[in-house]
Amino acid sequence: SAVISQKPSRDICQRGTSLTIQCQVDSQVTMMFWYRQQPGQSLTLIATANQGSEATYESGFVIDKFPISRPNLTFSTLTVSNLSPEDSSIYLCSVREPNQPQHFGDGTRLSIL
Amino acid sequence: DQQVKQNSPSLSVQEGRISILNCDYTNSMFDYFLWYKKYPAEGPTFLISISSIKDKNEDGRFTVFLNKSAKHLSLHIVPSQPGDSAVYFCAASAGGNNRLAFGKGNQVVVIP
Numbered sequence: 001s002a003v004i005s006q007k008p009s010r011d012i013c014q015r016g017t018s019l020t021i022q023c024q025v026d027s028q029v030t031m032m033f034w035y036r037q038q039p040g041q042s043l044t045l046i047a048t049a050n051q052g053s054e055a056t057y058e059s060g061f062v063i064d065k066f067p068i069s070r071p072n073l074t075f076s077t078l079t080v081s082n083l084s085p086e087d088s089s090i091y092l093c094s095v096r097e098p099n100q101p102q103h104f105g106d107g108t109r110l111s112i113l
Numbered sequence: 114d115q116q117v118k119q120n121s122p123s124l125s126v127q128e129g130r131i132s133i134l135n136c137d138y139t140n141s142m143f144d145y146f147l148w149y150k151k152y153p154a155e156g157p158t159f160l161i162s163i164s165s166i167k168d169k170n171e172d173g174r175f176t177v178f179l180n181k182s183a184k185h186l187s188l189h190i191v192p193s194q195p196g197d198s199a200v201y202f203c204a205a206s207a208g209g210n211n212r213l214a215f216g217k218g219n220q221v222v223v224i225p
Contacts, residue, residue, distance in 0.1 A: 004156075031211055042117070042215040043157070043202065058212070092156055096211055101147055104156035 002027045004105035006093050012111045013083050020079045021108045023093030028073035031096040034066070037107075038089045046091075049076040085112045116140045117205050119216035127224050132190040134219045136203030139184065143205040143214075148177060148188050151200045151218070160201070161188070193223045 003026040013019050023032065032049040046066055047055040055068035070076040080087050093105040118137045126132045136146075144165035149157035163170040163177045163186065170177050176189045190197055203216040 033211070040217070042115070042217045043204075043213075044215070045212055048211070094156075101159045101162055102211070102213060103159055104149075106154065106156045 001100055001103055002029055002095055002097060004093060004095060004103070006105035006108055008108055009106065010109040010111075012113060014113055015083055015085070017083055018079055018081045019083065019110060020077050021091055021093075023076045023078070023105060025074045025095055029095040029097055030073070031102075032070060032076050033094045033096070033102065034068060034076070034078045035092040035094060035104075036089045037092065038086075043092065046078070049078075080110065083110075083112050088112050115216075116143075116214045117203055117216040119203055119219050121219065122217070123220040123222070125222045125224060126193050128195060129192045132188075132193045132197065132221055132223070134188040134190075134201050134203070134221070136186045136188075136216055137184060138186075138205050138214075140205070140207065140214070141184070142207040144208060145206045146177070146179060146186050147204045147206075147213070148175075149202040149204060150197075151202065157202055190221075193221075195223050195225050197221060198223045 005024045007022045034046040035043045037043045045058050046061045047057040049068050049070040051070045067079045090107040092107045094102045096102045147162040148160040150160045151157045161172050161175045163179050179186045200218040202218045204213045
């Protein structure tokens with residue numbers, strides 16, 4: 001299955017700033033997703049990253065707060081904007097290849113000061 | 114609204130014994146269920162899945178049972194090994210949809 005690399009693996013950011021997380025896959029994949037796991041909570045789907053078009057966001061997530069880019073079939077970025085303490089979470093990229101279950105990168109651990 | 118629920122957040126079991134993890138769901142449209150295993154500082158890794166047309170799927174030491182009428186599934190690990198110590202997530206999707214709904218996870222500790 002495809003190998004997923006996420007960068008950075010962790011970061012500590014100031015309130016009001018933004019962080020961009022990169023997800024690189026070693027092969028072309030059709031489906032890419034971004035999830036968030038807040039402390040003590042389940043993984044929650046933020047959006048589906050669509051190649052060459054705007055991402056499809058889940059209820060409760062908006063493009064202004066979580067802009068996503070997907071310029072090609074191997075790469076996507078998630079930006080978390082205007083950071084507040086509530087954004088302290090693990091952010092995970094996942095991909096789905098045909099006839100395979102979704103599999104995940106190792107995540108980005110974000111803490112807000 | 115939590116559509117996938119995992120109660121009993123933690124479980125301790127002796128090596129060699131059976132670990133049983135439970136998962137309940139509320140959305141009757143869910144028809145595909147997965148279990149993921151997660152070690153600290155790593156992403157979730159796929160363990161086993163089951164389609165709603167089955168009531169059991171087995172892969173080595175791991176078996177998943179599905180009770181559709183009760184909207185309940187369980188994961189059995191037998192025999193449990195120390196390397197099984199991890200957090201286990203139950204997930205579900207509907208109608209070939211790629212959008213997964215996850216439970217909060219169960220911490221399993223296997224005692225040597």
